[in-house]
Amino acid sequence: MKTPESAVEQLSREMGEFNQRVLKGLTALAQTGDIRIGSAEKDAVYSEDKLVLYRYRPLAEVPEKQRIRTPLVICYALVNRPYMMDLQPDRSLIRGLLQRGLDVYLIDWGYPDGADRFLGIDDYVLGYLPHCLDHVARASGSPQVNLLGVCQGGTLSLCYAALFPERLRNLITMVTPVDFRTPENLLTKWTENVDVDALAATTGNMPGELLNALFLRLMPFRLTSQKYVDLLDHIDDPKALENFLRMEKWIFDSPDQPGEMFRQFMTWMVKENRLAAGTLELAGKRVELRNVTMPVFNIYATQDHLVPPSASMPLERLAGSSDYSSYAFPGGHIGIYVSGSAQREVPTRIAQWLRKRDA
Amino acid sequence: MEDSVENHASWAQQWIEQQRALLELAAQTGSSKAEGGFEQVNELRRQWSELGKTYLDGLMQMAQSANSAAADAPGAGPRSSAQPGVEVFEAWKAAWSNSLVQAAAPGGWSELLTSTPPLGLFREQIEAWRAVAAARGDVERLEQELAAVLRRVQSDALTLLAEQVKARAATAQPVQGFRDFYNLWVECSEQVFSIVAHSSAYCHLQGELGNASMRLRARVQKVIEQGLRQFDLPTRSEINSLHQQVRLLKQRLAVLEGESTARTIETAPARKARKRSR
Numbered sequence: 180m181k182t183p184e185s186a187v188e189q190l191s192r193e194m195g196e197f198n199q200r201v202l203k204g205l206t207a208l209a210q211t212g213d214i215r216i217g218s219a220e221k222d223a224v225y226s227e228d229k230l231v232l233y234r235y236r237p238l239a240e241v242p243e244k245q246r247i248r249t250p251l252v253i254c255y256a257l258v259n260r261p262y263m264m265d266l267q268p269d270r271s272l273i274r275g276l277l278q279r280g281l282d283v284y285l286i287d288w289g290y291p292d293g294a295d296r297f298l299g300i301d302d303y304v305l306g307y308l309p310h311c312l313d314h315v316a317r318a319s320g321s322p323q324v325n326l327l328g329v330c331q332g333g334t335l336s337l338c339y340a341a342l343f344p345e346r347l348r349n350l351i352t353m354v355t356p357v358d359f360r361t362p363e364n365l366l367t368k369w370t371e372n373v374d375v376d377a378l379a380a381t382t383g384n385m386p387g388e389l390l391n392a393l394f395l396r397l398m399p400f401r402l403t404s405q406k407y408v409d410l411l412d413h414i415d416d417p418k419a420l421e422n423f424l425r426m427e428k429w430i431f432d433s434p435d436q437p438g439e440m441f442r443q444f445m446t447w448m449v450k451e452n453r454l455a456a457g458t459l460e461l462a463g464k465r466v467e468l469r470n471v472t473m474p475v476f477n478i479y480a481t482q483d484h485l486v487p488p489s490a491s492m493p494l495e496r497l498a499g500s501s502d503y504s505s506y507a508f509p510g511g512h513i514g515i516y517v518s519g520s521a522q523r524e525v526p527t528r529i530a531q532w533l534r535k536r537d538a
Numbered sequence: 539m540e541d542s543v544e545n546h547a548s549w550a551q552q553w554i555e556q557q558r559a560l561l562e563l564a565a566q567t568g569s570s571k572a573e574g575g576f577e578q579v580n581e582l583r584r585q586w587s588e589l590g591k592t593y594l595d596g597l598m599q600m601a602q603s604a605n606s607a608a609a610d611a612p613g614a615g616p617r618s619s620a621q622p623g624v625e626v627f628e629a630w631k632a633a634w635s636n637s638l639v640q641a642a643a644p645g646g647w648s649e650l651l652t653s654t655p656p657l658g659l660f661r662e663q664i665e666a667w668r669a670v671a672a673a674r675g676d677v678e679r680l681e682q683e684l685a686a687v688l689r690r691v692q693s694d695a696l697t698l699l700a701e702q703v704k705a706r707a708a709t710a711q712p713v714q715g716f717r718d719f720y721n722l723w724v725e726c727s728e729q730v731f732s733i734v735a736h737s738s739a740y741c742h743l744q745g746e747l748g749n750a751s752m753r754l755r756a757r758v759q760k761v762i763e764q765g766l767r768q769f770d771l772p773t774r775s776e777i778n779s780l781h782q783q784v785r786l787l788k789q790r791l792a793v794l795e796g797e798s799t800a801r802t803i804e805t806a807p808a809r810k811a812r813k814r815s816r
Contacts, residue, residue, distance in 0.1 A: 372745025
């Protein structure tokens with residue numbers, strides 16, 4: 180009969196196993212080569228300053244009759260890099276959309292530097308974004324386009340949609356903050372006492388590292404400790420390790436935010452909640468969400484700790500659209516792009532919704 | 539098996555106590571660090587005092603030599619016991635030491651150092667450096683306050699952890715080993731931190747620390763730019779000014795381009811009509 184293991188024996192056995200895993204992990208990490216990112220083929224079709232607009236090559240295997248005619252432009256956030264949309268073959272929203280017959284364009288804002296520190300929200304909403312959409316309209320021969328805004332890019336897209344509704348056939352917002360002053364919004368609470376003017380005047384552009392440090396602080400024990408301990412469970416699985424490293428690269432590959440853009444966004448959107456209040460003005464033009472009259476599909480994540488659902492859901496009440504739909508994805512801010520269920524659900528729902536409105 | 543569960547609870551309790559002791563130690567180190575600034579000021583005061591005394595001793599020796607020389611000079615009168623120069627310097631030295639003792643009262647010396655307006659050729663530089671020192675003091679103070687809050691978070695998390703370990707020991711799911719215990723610790727820490735992080739006191743403190751850090755950075759930048767100008771090197775302020783000018787020019791150009799395009803569109807039918815009539 181086996182003698183039950185004492186707590187001390189169990190502890191020392193566990194520690195021994197843990198050390199073995201760490202050693203194994205270090206060996207596995209040392210053997211990992213360069214991490215490849217992206218899977219779908221694309222071409223740069225327009226550029227302006229540091230911005231590049233890409234068109235993804237439509238998949239030949241999708242029959243003509245299954246294609247959605249109106250092109251879709253993805254407006255990503257300025258925080259982090261847009262390759263999250265096409266991280267790897269089995270984790271790619273863009274690949275999923277291409278497989279479902281969409282003509283996909285993606286705006287890559289690039290890495291802003293000191294020369295961009297005085298770019299404001301109006302430069303994006305009244306300059307870069309319209310230029311990209313005008314280009315797509317000309318190139319595709321479709322006077323109207325579909326716009327998909329992601330996170331902060333969704334907020335910019337809403338501003339655009341309110342100012343230029345005639346250009347958009349449909350608008351999709353993903354994990355997009357609209358009302359920044361809801362009780363769950365920890366980032367808003369943290370910025371309440373921050374002198375944003377002084378911050379922007381001092382740092383110039385808002386360093387990506389500083390933003391990352393802030394995001395890590397939202398869940399410090401999970402994000403700086405447990406995450407790496409959990410990695411040891413999959414360290415001997417090369418695919419899992421590669422996926423982890425790819426995500427790690429994306430998380431910390433953070434461009435700086437243009438200083439003035441950051442200052443305006445934090446002051447007007449976050450602190451003063453002007454978009455939701457209907458008091459936002461860009462270059463003398465009032466941005467009113469009731470002018471967002473095209474069909475709207477609002478996708479948010481139920482466990483999003485960065486953009487809580489309560490920040491996204493008010494769009495239904497504020498938008499002027501009579502054709503509003505929403506989808507509450509059961510997951511977090513990142514899981515909505517990379518989780519297994521997201522690969523099945525999100526592109527399917529987007530494609531189905533657009534197809535119905537592609538007359 | 540029950541023994542094993544009890545043992546788990548016991549080593550978990552030991553670990554929690556050990557962490558508490560470490561937190562207390564960290565709190566002590568933190569408070570002595572906070573006092574470090576005052577010690578530095580006192581040390582500076584001591585050095586000033588020494589320097590002043592040495593200087594006055596030197597002057598007194600000079601006065602003594604002068605007195606001796608005068609007494610030994612041909613035609614000098616009878617030696618007097620009074621040495622006017624020496625008495626003056628003795629009085630001066632005593633006054634110097636007394637004033638330093640008074641200034642050393644809590645906050646006295648540091649207040650004196652920071653509130654006296656700088657004078658002379660380097661007044662601007664001194665003022666800039668003094669502003670850096672003040673901002674640095676603010677950052678250090680707020681960092682200590684934040685560290686104290688975070689220590690409280692850890693301490694409360696340990697209390698919650700101890701309760702959870704006990705509660706689970708009483709159920710069918712006692713803590714199963716170190717990893718399980720670690721995950722529970724993370725869970726408790728996040729729970730406690732989340733409550734603190736949403737509190738207005740924490741939001742205020744974190745915001746203040748951010749603002750103080752920016753003040754420090756801005757003041758350091760000012761000092762650096764002062765130095766760069768001495769060597770006719772470009773500064774960030776100059777580049778900012780150039781970028782702003784470029785941006786304004788680009789905006790004006792875009793407006794002009796827009797107007798030009800609109801004019802072309804407006805006049806196009808008239809041009810076509812003229813062509814047709816030719």
